[in-house]
Structures are given as structure tokens and as C-alpha cells.
Amino acid sequence: MSKDVNRRKFMRSAAGAVAAGVAVPTAMSEEASAHSAWQPVYTTDRLNIRDSPTVGGGTIRTADQYTGMRIEDGPYYNDGYRWWYFRVNGDADEPGRVRGYAADDWTTHPNFAYPTWGRISSTYWDTRDGGSRYHRGCDITNDYGTNIYAAREGTVSYAGWVSGYGNVVYVDHENGYQTRYAHMDSIGVSSGQWVGDGEYLGEMGSTGNSTGPHIHFEIRRNGDKLNWPMVEDTYLWSKTAVPKNFPYISGTVYP
Ligand SMILES: [Zn+2]
Incomplete structure (x- = not known):
């Protein structure tokens, strides 16, 4: 079983715990708390991009680790996570750009942003x-x-x-x-x-x-x-x- 499959399994089990009402501590590091609209961020691990800001939202794409994004809107507080609406760049699995919601626990800030599209x-x-x-x-x-x-x-x-x-x-x-x-x-x-x-x-x-x-x-x-x-x-x-x-x-x- 690949590392990627294990990762998805972990994310499903985390979502299941939330759905069952089990308290999940939300990471609120200084870095994560700096998120706001129109900042660039990138994924620190594979991250599900969803069609709604909830763990039950449909998955538009699972973005690879190190996918560049930009926050358009948010935050939304649901299911123990803080969510944002992102513009998401293409990655090795899916070259196209998408927009969607994701929890910010697996995102962080860059030092530089891409200069064009x-x-x-x-x-x-x-x-x-x-x-x-x-x-x-x-x-x-x-x-x-x-x-x-x-x-x-x-x-x-x-x-x-x-x-x-x-x-x-x-x-x-x-x-x-x-x-x-x-x-x-x-x-x-x-x-x-x-x-x-x-x-x-x-x-x-x-x-x-x-x-x-x-x-x-x-x-x-x-x-x-x-x-x-x-x-x-x-x-x-x-x-x-x-x-x-x-x-x-x-x-x-x-x-
Ligand atoms: Zn060149």
C-alpha cells in the first residue's frame, strides 16, 4: 500500500471521528492563525479540496503536497476545522486549476508567490x-x-x-x-x-x-x-x- 493511500485513509478516519462527535483538537499554531483572504499558501501534505466547507463535502481533487494556492474567502468554522475557499494550482495528478474549500491545518505560508498565471x-x-x-x-x-x-x-x-x-x-x-x-x-x-x-x-x-x-x-x-x-x-x-x-x-x- 502506498504512502498516499495511507494518507487518504487517515483523512477519512479523521473525518469519521468528527462526524461521530468525538472532539478533535484544532491546531492553532501562530502560522496557521495568520491566514486571511488573498494570501498565498501551499499544502504541507496531500489535502482534499471540497465543494463545501465541511468534512462531508464532495472531494473535487486531492491536491498533492506542495501545491500552490491562494485564499479567496473565509474562514468558515465547521466540524472542528477552520476552512477557506482556495484557488488551487495544478499538480502532478491533475494539471488543471480548480477552486474549492479545504481545512487549513495542512497549509502554510510561502516566502514568494508566482508572478503570473x-x-x-x-x-x-x-x-x-x-x-x-x-x-x-x-x-x-x-x-x-x-x-x-x-x-x-x-x-x-x-x-x-x-x-x-x-x-x-x-x-x-x-x-x-x-x-x-x-x-x-x-x-x-x-x-x-x-x-x-x-x-x-x-x-x-x-x-x-x-x-x-x-x-x-x-x-x-x-x-x-x-x-x-x-x-x-x-x-x-x-x-x-x-x-x-x-x-x-x-x-x-x-x-
Ligand atoms: Zn526559462
């Missing part, structure tokens, strides 16, 4: 230049002109043309972190400008070394290109969680 067309370990190097970024495809947003608050340290990247914006964050947004059609910010979480940076394009409209998104620390769980050919909502808590960066994203 669309399909992940290339992930970190894909190769480039005939296999001589790794991609070390995340490509998201959509139409020309799709809005690009800051993945976290910070200072624009560069906005302009770079060979390969085309039109690109660099945003510097605390503790040596930097995000890069490449191949943009137009840039709407300038160097030195402060941008808040989720603030508009410009529009998607295909400038530089690119074969179609997409954004090449990188998270760096002290120059190193960082990785996080990302699944090719899955669909993202904008401003949903980049599913990782990076070390040495504090706080949460509130775009």
Missing part, C-alpha cells in the same frame, strides 16, 4: 544548450501582454535589456534574495523603485532568447539560482504560493 512549460532541471547546462528557473507560458507581478516586496535593482533575458526586471529582497522576470514585452517599473507584494512589474512577451510568449522566473540568493517543487505542464493561478519556505528569509507574502 499560465502553464509551467519548463522546470529547474531541464537542460539547455544541448545538455551543457541546466535551466535553473521556471518558465510560465501565457499570452503576450499577460500581467507580471512582484513575487515579494523589494527594490527593483535592474529594469532593462540583458542579452539572453531580453527585457528583464530584477527585484532585490531581504537577506540576499533576488527574483528575476525575463523575456518581458514591456517593463512598467524603473531601477531603484520599491515594489510591494504582487505589485505590477510589466507584461509578458518573447524578448531575448525566447521562442514564444512566456516568463522566465528565477529566485536567487547571493547569486545562486534556487529550486522549489514545480511540475511541468501544470496550470497556475497568479499570486499563488511558490511552494517552499526558504531558509534565512522571514515573514510571509501578503499580495
Whole structure:
């Protein structure tokens, strides 16, 4: 029996205990209590996305661990859990985006949020230049002109043309972190400008070394290109969680 099946079995038994009226202690960690509408969060384990905020609600999808989401509404207190209405990104089992209700016990806050919406067309370990190097970024495809947003608050340290990247914006964050947004059609910010979480940076394009409209998104620390769980050919909502808590960066994203 796989670990995943065991997990689902556990969730069913927990639901059964609630239905039988057995008291189930609700985890109210400091982190979980910070949930509010329009924050990005991601799943810390497999999580049932339901059609109502109750343990008896139909399951729309069981989201994989490390699925990025964004809270639209809530909370709702039912059956011993605190529920929210989420936008849920695609995952390895189901590439499409869905909306639905889930309990927040198996969700947490990210440090960065995805800067746009669309399909992940290339992930970190894909190769480039005939296999001589790794991609070390995340490509998201959509139409020309799709809005690009800051993945976290910070200072624009560069906005302009770079060979390969085309039109690109660099945003510097605390503790040596930097995000890069490449191949943009137009840039709407300038160097030195402060941008808040989720603030508009410009529009998607295909400038530089690119074969179609997409954004090449990188998270760096002290120059190193960082990785996080990302699944090719899955669909993202904008401003949903980049599913990782990076070390040495504090706080949460509130775009
Ligand atoms: Zn790329």
C-alpha cells in the first residue's frame, strides 16, 4: 500500500471521528492563525479540496503536497476545522486549476508567490544548450501582454535589456534574495523603485532568447539560482504560493 493511500485513509478516519462527535483538537499554531483572504499558501501534505466547507463535502481533487494556492474567502468554522475557499494550482495528478474549500491545518505560508498565471512549460532541471547546462528557473507560458507581478516586496535593482533575458526586471529582497522576470514585452517599473507584494512589474512577451510568449522566473540568493517543487505542464493561478519556505528569509507574502 502506498504512502498516499495511507494518507487518504487517515483523512477519512479523521473525518469519521468528527462526524461521530468525538472532539478533535484544532491546531492553532501562530502560522496557521495568520491566514486571511488573498494570501498565498501551499499544502504541507496531500489535502482534499471540497465543494463545501465541511468534512462531508464532495472531494473535487486531492491536491498533492506542495501545491500552490491562494485564499479567496473565509474562514468558515465547521466540524472542528477552520476552512477557506482556495484557488488551487495544478499538480502532478491533475494539471488543471480548480477552486474549492479545504481545512487549513495542512497549509502554510510561502516566502514568494508566482508572478503570473499560465502553464509551467519548463522546470529547474531541464537542460539547455544541448545538455551543457541546466535551466535553473521556471518558465510560465501565457499570452503576450499577460500581467507580471512582484513575487515579494523589494527594490527593483535592474529594469532593462540583458542579452539572453531580453527585457528583464530584477527585484532585490531581504537577506540576499533576488527574483528575476525575463523575456518581458514591456517593463512598467524603473531601477531603484520599491515594489510591494504582487505589485505590477510589466507584461509578458518573447524578448531575448525566447521562442514564444512566456516568463522566465528565477529566485536567487547571493547569486545562486534556487529550486522549489514545480511540475511541468501544470496550470497556475497568479499570486499563488511558490511552494517552499526558504531558509534565512522571514515573514510571509501578503499580495
Ligand atoms: Zn526559462
